Amino acid sequence: MRTIKAEDIRDLVEKLALEAAFSLGDREITALKRALTVEISPQGKQVLQTLIDNNEAAEAKHLPLCQDCGSALVWIERGDEVAIEDGSLADAVNEGIRRAYAKGYLRKSILRGALDRVNTGDNTPAFIRCECVPGDRLHIMVAAKGGGSENTSALTMLTPADGREGIVNFVVDTVEHAGGKPCPPLILGIGIGGNFEGVALLAKKALFRPLGDPNPIPRLAELEHEILDLVNDLGIGPMGLGGNVTALAVHVEEAPCHIASLPVAVNIECHSHRHREAEL
């Protein structure tokens, strides 16, 4: 076993959450700049330029990129040979998030219950997902996920007869229905397969793939490409004001599933794609 101190996890989560809040990654900036050269609508171009300027303003003034500093999503791949010392993994993660959101003057957007609707005041609990993987490392991914884009995400249980065409139609319909609400240009995380809860996790994890990297399996990369073209043909454009850049990237992940099933989930992410990752 390899031992990792809970406080090291706490400190790393804090650092990653703070970095994500104040500046986009290189991939995201490159994608926005590329979109600016591709977009044909004047209004769309102006929005894209505003987003690039916003990143600069956020970095320069140390203000969060977006007032919706998100729910804190912490995705952990935990090696089987990792033991946590002096505390629990969940407590360490939540304390890291608590500190980041306090120190960074980030908005606290988490309620203690969905019906109860009382703000917890510190943006905890984080949404923690932990996967068991071989090895002795702890891979921590932190994302700030906005509520507006999350609200337009969707899941469906198709039947095998719906096939590939059914998947494509569901994704395109979901994006069309969302329109300008989730802050396009979007990043689409698409899960295909697994079961009811698994497909949503698959779609979420697809968002963590480095922006624009295709799926290594050629038939899935082809599907990503096809969906991206169809979505951009919708004409929704930046902020839904019309244009030919509705999405920056489509990430598809596939998983094993039951012979009766064809689960599909679309996790919609806004242009403010804030995530960081590191390993302990």
Add this chain to the structure above:
Amino acid sequence: MNSIQLDTPLNKKAVALLKAGDGVLISGEIYTARDAAHERLMRLDEAGTQWPFDATGAVIYYAGPAPAPPGFPIGSVGPNTSYRMDPYLKAVLSKGVLATIGKGDRSEEVRDLCVEYGAVYLVAVGGAGALLAERVISSEIIAFPELGPEAISRLTVRDFPAIVAYDIHGGNVFDEVVRYTR
């Protein structure tokens, strides 16, 4: 793009001149209110209690700002998705509010309400909260502080940029989408 200067409180005549797609720069006082604040305002109405601000000609900004860091009047302050506030809009416009600011398309009913009440729906660039914060001169919580980021704040803004999404004549900027559909 030339932008039209708008000073708050708004008057009906100035609002009537606005057309979907126009750029506007708002100066004066505006009020933040999002989901939970709207629910509270409706409760005030039910109880027959006055609102915490004068709604006549007012501008409501669907926003929940990030906290102000030391030395700043406010943190990041971009728009919320507006359709969530559609169920409250009739009550809000009937109080005299003449503009709401948010992001994204809304219901057909909202388009009709804008015509009926002579009010506009404006959109600001979502996810540009750090830039928009530069247009806020001061900020003060005036109601429901217990709601945290959902409290109602009075913002004093200068040249706050927005686009007219729905005008009072039935015009809708989101109709532009069809021009780029292939």
